[in-house]
Amino acid sequence: MMNLPKYENKPFKPPRKLTLTGNAKTSTVKRSISRTQITASPLTKRTKTCATLTETPSALPNQSDNNKLFTIMYRKPSMKKHKTWDKDGYAELKQSGILIFYNESGARIGRVSKIEPLLETIHKAGSWEVQLDYELTDTKEITKIRTLLKNNFESASITPPSTASSTASNVLPSTSKAQIPITQLFTVQTVKKFKTVLPKPNEHTSLSTTVNQDTNSTRRNYLPVFVQTKIKNPLVMNKSIDADVDVIVDPLISKFLRKHQREGVKFIYDCINGLSQVEASTAVVDPTQQSMILEKNSDINGCLLADEMGLGKTLMTIAVIWTLYKQTPLVKNIPCSQSGVPLSGLCKKFLIICPVTLIGNWKREFKKWLNLNRIGILTLNSNNTPEMDRNAVKNFLKVQRTYQVLIMGYEKVLSVSAELTNQKNLIDMLVCDEGHRLKSGTSKVLQVLKNLDVKRKILLSGTPIQNDLNEFYTIIDFINPGILGSFPYFKKRYMVPITRARDTSNRYNEEILELGEERSREMIEITKQFTLRRTNSILTEYLPPRTDIILFCKPTETQLQAFDNAIRGAKLDFNTASFNSTLGLITLLKKICNSPSLIKNDSYFTSKIDHSQYQRANFNVLNSGKLMVLMSLLKHLRTNCPEEKIVIVSNYTQTLDIIENLLLSEQMIFCRLDGSTLPKQRDSIVMSFNRNPSTFAFLLSAKSGGVGLNLVGASRLVLFDNDWNPSIDLQAMSRIHRDGQKRPCYIYRLITTGCIDEKILQRQLMKHNLSQKFLDSSIENTNVNDDLFDKQDLRDLFSINHHTKSNTHDLICTCDGLGDEIQYDTEAPDSVPPNGKKCTTWNQRVNNYQRRSKKWTSLHKKKRQL
Numbered sequence: 001m002m003n004l005p006k007y008e009n010k011p012f013k014p015p016r017k018l019t020l021t022g023n024a025k026t027s028t029v030k031r032s033i034s035r036t037q038i039t040a041s042p043l044t045k046r047t048k049t050c051a052t053l054t055e056t057p058s059a060l061p062n063q064s065d066n067n068k069l070f071t072i073m074y075r076k077p078s079m080k081k082h083k084t085w086d087k088d089g090y091a092e093l094k095q096s097g098i099l100i101f102y103n104e105s106g107a108r109i110g111r112v113s114k115i116e117p118l119l120e121t122i123h124k125a126g127s128w129e130v131q132l133d134y135e136l137t138d139t140k141e142i143t144k145i146r147t148l149l150k151n152n153f154e155s156a157s158i159t160p161p162s163t164a165s166s167t168a169s170n171v172l173p174s175t176s177k178a179q180i181p182i183t184q185l186f187t188v189q190t191v192k193k194f195k196t197v198l199p200k201p202n203e204h205t206s207l208s209t210t211v212n213q214d215t216n217s218t219r220r221n222y223l224p225v226f227v228q229t230k231i232k233n234p235l236v237m238n239k240s241i242d243a244d245v246d247v248i249v250d251p252l253i254s255k256f257l258r259k260h261q262r263e264g265v266k267f268i269y270d271c272i273n274g275l276s277q278v279e280a281s282t283a284v285v286d287p288t289q290q291s292m293i294l295e296k297n298s299d300i301n302g303c304l305l306a307d308e309m310g311l312g313k314t315l316m317t318i319a320v321i322w323t324l325y326k327q328t329p330l331v332k333n334i335p336c337s338q339s340g341v342p343l344s345g346l347c348k349k350f351l352i353i354c355p356v357t358l359i360g361n362w363k364r365e366f367k368k369w370l371n372l373n374r375i376g377i378l379t380l381n382s383n384n385t386p387e388m389d390r391n392a393v394k395n396f397l398k399v400q401r402t403y404q405v406l407i408m409g410y411e412k413v414l415s416v417s418a419e420l421t422n423q424k425n426l427i428d429m430l431v432c433d434e435g436h437r438l439k440s441g442t443s444k445v446l447q448v449l450k451n452l453d454v455k456r457k458i459l460l461s462g463t464p465i466q467n468d469l470n471e472f473y474t475i476i477d478f479i480n481p482g483i484l485g486s487f488p489y490f491k492k493r494y495m496v497p498i499t500r501a502r503d504t505s506n507r508y509n510e511e512i513l514e515l516g517e518e519r520s521r522e523m524i525e526i527t528k529q530f531t532l533r534r535t536n537s538i539l540t541e542y543l544p545p546r547t548d549i550i551l552f553c554k555p556t557e558t559q560l561q562a563f564d565n566a567i568r569g570a571k572l573d574f575n576t577a578s579f580n581s582t583l584g585l586i587t588l589l590k591k592i593c594n595s596p597s598l599i600k601n602d603s604y605f606t607s608k609i610d611h612s613q614y615q616r617a618n619f620n621v622l623n624s625g626k627l628m629v630l631m632s633l634l635k636h637l638r639t640n641c642p643e644e645k646i647v648i649v650s651n652y653t654q655t656l657d658i659i660e661n662l663l664l665s666e667q668m669i670f671c672r673l674d675g676s677t678l679p680k681q682r683d684s685i686v687m688s689f690n691r692n693p694s695t696f697a698f699l700l701s702a703k704s705g706g707v708g709l710n711l712v713g714a715s716r717l718v719l720f721d722n723d724w725n726p727s728i729d730l731q732a733m734s735r736i737h738r739d740g741q742k743r744p745c746y747i748y749r750l751i752t753t754g755c756i757d758e759k760i761l762q763r764q765l766m767k768h769n770l771s772q773k774f775l776d777s778s779i780e781n782t783n784v785n786d787d788l789f790d791k792q793d794l795r796d797l798f799s800i801n802h803h804t805k806s807n808t809h810d811l812i813c814t815c816d817g818l819g820d821e822i823q824y825d826t827e828a829p830d831s832v833p834p835n836g837k838k839c840t841t842w843n844q845r846v847n848n849y850q851r852r853s854k855k856w857t858s859l860h861k862k863k864r865q866l
């Protein structure tokens with residue numbers, strides 16, 4: 001039920017509730033008093049009369065100035081699924097806890113008792129739904145609004161409501177502006193400086209507003225939306241010399257931002273607004289504003305936010321979107337309030353493209369940080385027909401007030417390409433999440449997005465370089481077209497020299513190495529202007545520690561035999577075979593690594609390999625080193641750490657099937673998410689796992705569920721097999737070590753030794769190094785030879801080392817391979833290790849781990865130089 005004010009909607013009653021104190025009767029008495037007083041002395045007496053009324057605006061002399069004022073948005077209640085705000089106005093919060101709402105002209109439209117949370121609630125007042133936008137803090141503006149409310153109140157008090165409009169002009173002094181809307185008021189006052197013009201439709205300006213046309217000679221003092229002196233730790237954006245006002249991130253969101261996120265928001269803002277970071281050293285720092293005046297750089301309008309997973313790329317992007325939606329540094333052509341506060345922002349329409357599985361996550365994050373009522377979010381539902389999608393996109397672009405953000409999956413881009421690209425200048429900002437999807441220069445989606453008429457681009461990716469510089473060029477050229485020159489130029493100047501220097505066969509050729517280094521540095525100099533990369537070591541400050549453990553698992557005799565038979569049976573000719581022609585065999589070997597039982601249904605095995613010699617016993621599920629290690633780990637955890645949960649990730653649903661059966665046989669409660677899980681079930685599965693204490697394990701398919709899931713209910717994760725692409729594994733591993741995690745986390749990577757599992761791991765390490773080199777500015781020595789291992793030739797890929805404890809270790813270390821005992825923390829009693837050994841502190845362990853990683857790299861370097 002709506003909480004209606006007493007007199008609202010009753011026939012023949014005045015719209016405002018004006019009661020006299022002392023229970024005196026209402027309108028008749030009031031009207032007669034007013035009339036008498038007007039004849040005597042309009043202004044002074046009127047004040048006196050108003051003082052006897054309840055709920056007068058606080059501008060009145062005997063009212064407290066402590067009442068807070070807010071801007072509001074309001075609308076008529078509607079049953080529409082996607083609602084929009086129709087009008088703007090003001091609210092006053094009385095000390096008594098009553099909220100009074102006024103329209104833009106200062107006329108009262110309703111009242112409610114204060115409901116918390118004040119800003120997030122949609123208040124039902126009379127026939128309106130109202131939401132508070134932000135609190136007014138600027139004294140000048142507050143005074144003006146109070147005056148407006150006061151004038152309006154007075155005119156309402158002295159004028160019989162039924163004849164208000166006709167009598168007011170006769171009774172009030174001719175200078176009264178009580179009934180003039182704010183925008184007109186502004187025009188009247190500043191008519192010499194500004195003229196009212198009809199906004200151009202493509203500037204997204206609302207038709208009822210007044211637009212400022214600054215003439216050079218008469219520049220007005222504008223005010224920012226937020227007053228930084230009133231904000232604790234304000235986040236003020238950098239600006240160019242021609243900026244009219246400061247842009248300050250809404251404290252509603254900036255108060256949550258961590259230090260690296262504040263820096264990130266500023267960085268993105270600078271890039272997409274073409275403010276040059278390179279000039280930062282010479283830039284003017286305004287000490288009162290904690291921001292810099294930067295040079296304009298027309299080459300840059302895009303940003304690559306390459307922070308590792310979990311650093312809050314989504315939150316930072318939302319902060320930038322909200323800031324630019326509400327604010328602008330350049331006020332020309334923008335409607336302003338009476339006191340010069342811009343009423344709309346620089347950007348009106350935002351397009352976010354992401355993997356379809358992340359659409360829900362984006363929506364949740366918008367809701368978490370802004371509340372969905374503040375900004376209209378439209379998502380393209382995966383069940384939509386192409387026709388429905390096309391109409392949705394058309395409407396999104398056409399209708400100004402309803403939606404500001406359109407979120408859709410990459411696969412929808414092609415079906416709505418015409419709608420997106422046909423019209424110019426309609427999208428103000430493009431965000432591509434998991435943007436490494438655009439790495440292929442021939443991708444059709446990339447071509448469509450390149451054809452979009454949008455200047456500001458943000459590409460989010462924790463793993464932007466996955467394979468080579470070719471892909472890096474594609475991504476960079478998409479964000480900031482032309483910045484690295486044409487592709488032939490890039491190839492000649494950067495790609496060839498850098499790649500040659502990385503080739504191990506050139507490792508003693510000083511000339512090649514030097515040129516490669518020089519060109520790397522040059523390329524980094526260009527790209528660092530708009531690339532921000534931080535590692536998730538930053539999170540150690542906010543999250544419990546994370547320990548990555550690689551468990552090298554000895555293959556069983558059955559596995560070794562299966563490897564040999566498969567390779568022999570495939571009868572490969574290494575002189576003619578290519579990587580692609582051996583994919584079937586590679587998959588087969590990977591399956592054997594997980595469990596020999598998987599091969600019986602493998603198409604390559606059944607069609608190409610002579611399997612007459614295979615006995616049924618060979619297909620025993622548990623004839624797998626990794627499965628034996630996994631089961632022992634699970635049992636240990638279950639017994640010794642009953643509160644801890646575990647996520648088990650595999651690239652193969654068949655492997656998940658095997659593990660599922662093993663869990664069932666051990667009566668371990670689990671849930672599962674893979675490609676066959678319906679999108680609408682995903683959230684409830686995740687929520688039930690995180691909340692339900694009895695669910696012990698979560699079986700996750702890496703490809704279909706690795707991205708965007710929040711599985712902080714678990715503190716341990718097993719990566720049962722590797723992908724060639726390290727980013728897939730990294731994504732999966734980040735599911736538990738993220739915000740909301742309360743326990744120290746352990747990530748176990750299971751690798752079958754001496755076979756393809758290890759080769760994949762080694763290749764991953766090489767690729768990861770490549771991305772470190774170009775993105776991690778913090779890396780100490782960019783001179784490190786990236787090729788940790790020789791190029792993988794096919795022969796190497798299919799060679800099986802029967803006797804090694806770890807081929808990876810053999811390659812990089814000369815020690816006896818016993819290693820350090822894994823250290824567990826006595827400070828974390830919950831966390832007993834699988835082997836129950838004694839422990840040192842978390843910090844010591846983390847340091848040890850980092851030291852060991854560095855030692856790894858330098859040892860290998862030495863080895864290669866020998």
Ligand SMILES: Nc1ncnc2c1ncn2[C@@H]1O[C@H](COP(=O)(O)OP(=O)(O)OP(=O)(O)O)[C@@H](O)[C@H]1O
Pocket residue numbers: 256257258261307308309310311312313314315316365368462708710734738739
């Ligand atoms: N300052 C913060 N305070 C509290 N929670 C935060 C903060 N920043 C981010 N988070 C939360 O951390 C989680 C990860 O953030 P987000 O998804 O933005 O990271 P990301 O860098 O985009 O990671 P991924 O690449 O894995 O998607 C989210 O649940 C987010 O709400």
